[in-house]
Amino acid sequence: MHLSDMFFFLAFICECLGPTQKMNLFQSVTSALDNTLASDPTAVIFGEDVAFGGVFRCTVGLRDKYGKDRVFNTPLCEQGIVGFGIGVAVAGATAIAEIQFADYIYPAFDQIVNEAAKYRYRSGNLFDCGNLTIRAPWGCVGHGSLYHSQSPEAFFAHCPGIKVVIPRGPVQAKGLLLSCISDKNPCIFFEPKILYRAAVEQVPVEPYTIPLSQAEVLQEGSDVTLVAWGTQIHVMREVANMAQEKLGVSCEVIDLQTILPWDTETVCKSVVKTGRLLISHEAPITGGFAAEISSTVQEECFLNLEAPISRVCGYDTPFPHIFEPFYIPDKWKCLEAIKRMINY
Known part of the structure; x- marks a missing residue:
């Protein structure tokens, strides 16, 4: 969407x-x-x-x-x-x-x-x-x-x-x-x-439905595509504002919404336009769903990519308690990933 x-x-x-x-x-x-x-x-x-x-x-x-x-x-x-x-x-x-x-x-x-x-x-x-x-x-x-x-x-x-x-x-x-x-x-x-x-x-108050397997483009941009879902979407929207203010980078923000079956068309169309992709989720990075998105985009959009696809995710450890602020993929980690892609 x-x-x-x-x-x-x-x-x-x-x-x-x-x-x-x-x-x-x-x-x-x-x-x-x-x-x-x-x-x-x-x-x-x-x-x-x-x-x-x-x-x-x-x-x-x-x-x-x-x-x-x-x-x-x-x-x-x-x-x-x-x-x-x-x-x-x-x-x-x-x-x-x-x-x-x-x-x-x-x-x-x-x-x-x-x-x-x-x-x-x-x-x-x-x-x-x-x-x-x-x-x-x-x-x-x-x-x-x-x-x-x-x-x-x-x-x-x-x-x-x-x-x-x-x-x-x-x-x-x-x-x-x-x-x-x-x-x-x-x-x-x-x-x-x-x-x-x-x-x-x-x-x-009355019932309504939102179609499954349709991602939603929350913010249009030209330089980097940001993909996330759930809580992390709110982090990505803040990151997009920071990237514009601090780096002059225009970010397109996409809420995947449905993980399976996911909306490959919307994501790939955005990456063809921006040439760069950052995916972020709280789950550990190894085997996380960001890997599936990354693989599909690499296959479909290889000639359009201006930088390697970036994944900013949780670490390959059990979820910590007092160290949670260091574990979660916060806005600063995501902003650093954008800097690396822009400067690649």
Whole structure:
């Protein structure tokens, strides 16, 4: 989605989708879940502690409104949560499963990649669990350390049959989550937990969708393409302003939004124009999704590149606690990468 398309979309929201309400990111998620439960009598929401609102309050009030048969707690067993969700979806209902932290999704890895992702394929399309959406808080939070700050999107990007989506703010969170819920493929929806209360926007009260697998050009530029998703998008927007002010460098900022399947066309079109690409994410650099983007762009845009593609990412270590400020790919590291590319 390019800048002009984004303005059109926002205008469409204001004109066609009725009243808006000031919401932070977790409230926009709640609104999306509320819309789904109201419109789809088969929809159920389940996970650890969701009945009383969840750790981040994303399901607050929904059990009281829709009943304990539709919003309910599960045992502390991630493989059981996803396995149950697969069964619910195969039976034809809409299953929305919450994993309390993205870090805890690993016990359900087998259910996701060997069952959910392959169900349609292995049955020759006789059966599927496309009505399954898995939500999980994702990314660093300032004090999460080893087990509450991970960004595991690259693990699932290697698995055909599922979609992986990460929003950057409240408007995107509601629209993309509703798209995941209505999509006929199992989806993983990672929610940047540090933005739950930090990001506030006017969000439509009524349901709306934002297309999956479409990146959004947030700022047009001519010298460097900056690609990120989730929390890191806000870092990149600040970096783009710094690069313009300090270096006179014009940056194009792209929010990937969907990790799998990702929008190669928008990214490659931008790199053909700018000749330089910087990709940044919080996850460790080795095997991170930036590597996949880098490889694709190198294959498609090799003759257009003016400098080697740069990746500014987390280090290949467990996520630290007191050393988090040194670990995360902050604006200064990204600005240095831009300087190297411009001077190459």
